[in-house]
Amino acid sequence: MFNWRKVTGWLLLVLSTAAIAEQYNLGKPASEKVIAGWDIDVRPDGLGLPKGSGSVEEGEALYDQKCANCHGSFGEGEGRWPKLAGGEDTLRDERPEKTVGSYWPYASTLWDYIHRAMPFNAPQSLATDEVYAITAYVLNLNELVDGEFVLTQDNLATIEMPNKNGFYVDNRPDVANPRCMKNCKDPESIKVIATIAGITPTDHFKHDGNDGVAYQESAVGVTATPEVVKTYQNACKMCHDTGLNDAPKTGDVAAWQKRLNQGKPAIYNNALKGINGMPAKGGRTDLSDEMVKSIVDYMLELSE
């Protein structure tokens, strides 16, 4: 006889696999404590700000120590590092200067960004009150708060940034090009503008091409291999081009001359083992001793 029971059993089985499961019960509940360590975002209305405070005055000292090497004492930006201040009323100019003061719509973004990503060489190393203080100081550099100001979790959301109304949500497509196929324009209107020659790396496809490096910063006549130069740029430049943590600047002849008095072996040794603000191998323990020594030679060559 036909076994109805069996058929119903099959039907049930089919249903439970085919029905799209709302929940797979994978993963574990995330406790508040676990979340708290990673939940670092801050919103314009102040949601997410931890309790704390910091003054412009405290911020100045911290900024000079941890930020000024790259961003300049007044936020003007050393070399090609980002500017943090200035540029008011330049957004319509030929060369707009987009800074915290001239462009950023909310002060919360500054707090959030410094806290999550700065200083560049040591992200998420600042204590909460230090972030308040440095944020206050960067706002002060932009003349948005006075020298007596103390920033706290309660007043941050009340700070009005000059460009807060400067943004609107993307309204593209904003251009309509009709799909013309024939005689689409007056040939007389065609003007050909050529590429600026010599600033793009082209030596990989042109006999007379260049590597595009000369245009960057000239390091003419060095004997280091490209590998050494590249590793310097990835592992050492951040401190040694900027003088961060009082690192001797590459190219500063006097600073290196003093150090050379101790002899080259001692210099190598300090680079390998670390000394004061200089981490062993610049923090890149994956580098071979040979590589580090070659980089030191390169740095010395640029500093003689």
Place this chain on the structure above:
Amino acid sequence: MNWFSSTEQQQLLKTLERESEKLHFTERRHFLKNALVMAGSGALALHGGQALAGNQNLPPNVPQWTGKLGDGVLTNPYGQPSKYENQTIRRTVPWLTADAISSISMTPLHSLKGIITPNGLVFERYHAGVPTINPDEHRLIIHGLVDRPLIFTMDDLRRFPSVSEIKFLECPANGGMEWKGPQMEALQFTHGMISCCEWSGVRLSTLLDEAGVKPQGKWILAEGADGAAMARSIPIEKALDDTIVVYAQNGEALRPEQGYPLRLVNPGWEGNTSIKWLRRLEVGDKPWHMREETSKYTDLMPDGRAQQFSFVQECNSVITSPSPELPFKGGKGWYEIEGLAWSGRGKIKAVDISFDGGINWQQAPLKGLVLSKCLTRFSTMINWHGDPMLLQSRAVDETGYVQPTLKQLRAQRGGNSIYHKNAIHTWKVNANGSVQNVQLA
């Protein structure tokens, strides 16, 4: 200075006459004399094929490699390209950024065929270098306006139903160096901030269902585990639509440069929203206005205001061959003109090609797969008579949007918006076969 030699001018004239037979104007010659701004020199040394006559590896001789045994299996446990392909590499323009740790490198589009970008050639963009993450110690947390805050291991994530989709990823700054004028002498630099991979992972909607988004949940903050803790706000509509939480690319685990072990992919949207090294997703009721959606990745307009949350990568295309890196080396004769088109709004519907700087256009066939939000190939054959050309491609997507001219874009957005330059691109093909990046004013 003369762009074109007088013979070149004559040849260009001939091309234009041929291409624009139906033009109703009389002074074509006059046009040519005046229309082309004569500037710069066209001198270009091409890598010509060297004469190999008498080479012992060419027929009728038996080549060296035939007369001996090659390497056995597992000589390269992870295979590498031929040593003769050592110029197929990512490159950068060194002066673009202050430091290699927050910088960009570009994909060598001229060296690639088809639509898939090999994993080692996918363009790179980081804000704090590539972190080295142990996958066993990596976690993804979903919290905020959800019923069940959850924490996942990589093993957990691999148990969910997975999807695999081929999607392009493009940096919104692709081509952005050229808003004000042509600067880059190579395709790799004008268009190389794009890649296209098969991405595998779990739909974000699946994970959000697992956590149970509360009705007030309208935005999602995605955050990376890198030193930049790169973070972007993403509207819930996108998150529930086609966003993928990805752990594999082109069949293998993500590369560290692309977010190993876990990243987001927001198909069709600017690359920086596809957060790499993904560690956290928070559901909220408003966007967060992170640095990467205020200070950066906003488009400054001529009136001094800026477009924000400009997510979509609009329809775009470029001819990849010929290009500055792939000139017409062999003199007159047949060549394949090939290129790539893509749109963040869906499929490519058509691509048109112009040989005369956009006076006349003809439709070029699409080839291979034509998928949504995916690189699409187009190609056509030409019998090149050695005439100079102003070569362009213009893509149309399934919404009917037609790729605009640079003039149209500039008229609308000025020259300071940095991002989202999807204008029709022009290559000038010279009589000697060399190719130069130019703009038409």
